[in-house]
Amino acid sequence: MKLPLKHIVILVICSLIGIFVYQAYWLTGLYRSMKMEMESNIRDAMRTSDFNEVVLRVNDLQKDNVEHGSLTVSAGYDADGNSLVTKQTISYTDSSRQDTIHSRTETTTDTVKTVGNASEDSKAVASSESGLDVLLKKQDSLKELLMSIQQGIHSGVDTYIDVNLQRYDSLLTHVMKEHNLSIPHHTLLIYTGTSADSSIVYTDTLGIAGDSSYIPSPKAIRYDYEFNMHHSQRYQLVFEPINSLVLKQMTGILVTSFVILLILGFSFWFLIRTLLKQKTLDEMKSDFTNNITHELKTPIAVAYAANDALLNFNQVEEKSKRDQYLRISQEQLQRLSGLVEQILSIGMERRKTFRLHPEEINLKELITPLMEQHQLKADKPVHIELDIKPETLVIVADRTHFSNIISNLIDNAVKYSKEEAELSISCRQTGGTVTISVTDRGIGIPLDKQKHIFDKFYRVPTGNLHNIKGYGLGLFYVKSMVEKHGGTITVKSEPDKGSTFTITL
Incomplete structure (x- = not known):
């Protein structure tokens, strides 16, 4: 029988309270016992000291070698x-x-x-x-x-x-x-x-x-x-x-008990936190499964329909129709390939055998085609401004993965903009450091959500925007790959004003 998380949390809290109460009861009993023992030792010390004092006086009497009396x-x-x-x-x-x-x-x-x-x-x-x-x-x-x-x-x-x-x-x-x-x-x-x-x-x-x-x-x-x-x-x-x-003599026991209770409290807190994270992760995985299933089925269905039209409705004879259907099939298969590759990349980056293949990359030559691709495929007007100084700026990185990094950031900036997307990409070199910033004027990200956006499967709630597709892997992939390149990525964002993602290499 699988207990609900709420019941598990209640059981854990009750167990912790029970341990605290028992520990307090045991320490109170020990305190009373030690106090009684100390009081008994004081009384015994008074009796023993009196006996020793009498013995010393008897020794003084014996020095004259005369019998003084008997008891x-x-x-x-x-x-x-x-x-x-x-x-x-x-x-x-x-x-x-x-x-x-x-x-x-x-x-x-x-x-x-x-x-x-x-x-x-x-x-x-x-x-x-x-x-x-x-x-x-x-x-x-x-x-x-x-x-x-x-x-x-x-x-x-x-x-x-x-x-x-x-x-x-x-x-x-x-x-x-x-x-x-x-x-x-x-x-x-x-x-x-x-x-x-x-x-x-x-x-x-x-x-x-x-x-x-x-x-x-x-x-x-x-x-x-x-x-x-x-x-x-x-x-x-x-x-x-x-x-x-008494408390001073119990210092060691009190400190040890406190440390044990602290460790137990931390362990229970960590257990509850882990359970909550597991529950959240399960929910995210369910959402991911639903989203990715839809994302994978769509290009397959479109490509299937295009091929079916070519095979069964004599569209091969009309060159314009044929080219249109073939282009549709190619685009959908490319989209499907991109989805599969990105999912595989998420799994591969955790393997110990995963290796990057660094090479010298001219940033302008890498970013310009990506800008054109996103402008063409977007269903809204997209304006992208590119500012690279110096224009011949070159970095050493894995071309495939770094291209995916920039593509993901541009894709997010376009998706989370409203009717019209306005983006700016800035690349700067300072000494041995290169910074790449992607800025948009979209819906922005609330401050309390910003710390979670790089988590796997996490998606920021979009309010009234219901047409934004995704499955919570893009920014997780970006952060993982940037770290594999030895860099960092940060975000600055304000709701309704836009976001800036900055990569530092």
Whole structure:
């Protein structure tokens, strides 16, 4: 089934829109995914930097080779098996804090559930082998355990050495750079005072570090990281929204996607353009077939009628009639021969074996007989003015094809003139360049049609003039042959004022 061109164009446009929409959807999803990953990397960087900062302070404590205290962290599930219970206990052994114990217990709801009549012992503790296996297999539970250990160490070390905010910010900047997160920021150390019922009483900023030139905007994002077991202290990272940073990291993908969409768009446009050109070409071929069929049948029919009169109606005895019919037959056969030769020339000029046979040609001797032929055969008065300077101007060209070139231009000028044809042919030599111009005062060619007149099978609409015969090959042949001679042809025309065709060799 052959789809109409309109339906094909609609399908192509819908396909292109679908690809654009899918690409936009995919890029939006990728943007969100990369943004979430970047935010997760920032939070991980805060935790990792805090751990590294604590390790550095622990190393400072170990330099005096004295035991300062101990940390015990225990974890397990409650009796229902649904909540993770962690307990942190810090004991200090130095003289100022001897026998001092700080303890904190936290309960975190977990997704582990018990099925059936399991014993209480199997549900309860992480100290049993089965409980430890469950704890280690649950990523969230393991993360909570590690956080409890880190907070416990933090609280113990903070008792001896204060948090080094500048060092923490330096470590944080380094870790973020490893994740390609070089962003201006402030790092704050915040203390939160609470009452007995854990409600916040006051908040105080103990220190600030980071980029001194950075001034947070109202849209700035703030990430908090609580680092001690009492949840009374936290780091706060302040920075601008990371939308532009995400887009910057997506630059390669965005550019590639844009180029792909551009190529697809161009390909679809070229496809539609080609289909439209093919449709136009098919219509032109149909017109050409109709026109050339008529053009070929006419001389055959006339020559046949003349021969029939000579053979069957005793016209041979009258010399004047005989000569008239023979002349008619000869003219029609010459016309038929010219049509066939021109059609064959169109096909031959595309062959690789096609060769011109250049020779020296006197332009005056070539053009003058052509003028006389067209004046004689025209069905309207034709006045042609020839101006060649110098009169002995000679070019090197293929005589047959160059004669056809000039003949086609004169023929067009005569056909597209109105009641009376007035033409002028000008030949000039400037240095090594020869220009030949054929000018008429005919109906002219609209500007929007001029770019198509050298296309194969193209014919300019003639409005009310219905007696102009042709099949859209003449100017195509002229342009092809001029280019074969290494020259160019241009046209200047105005409707109702006439046209000028200029050949430059």
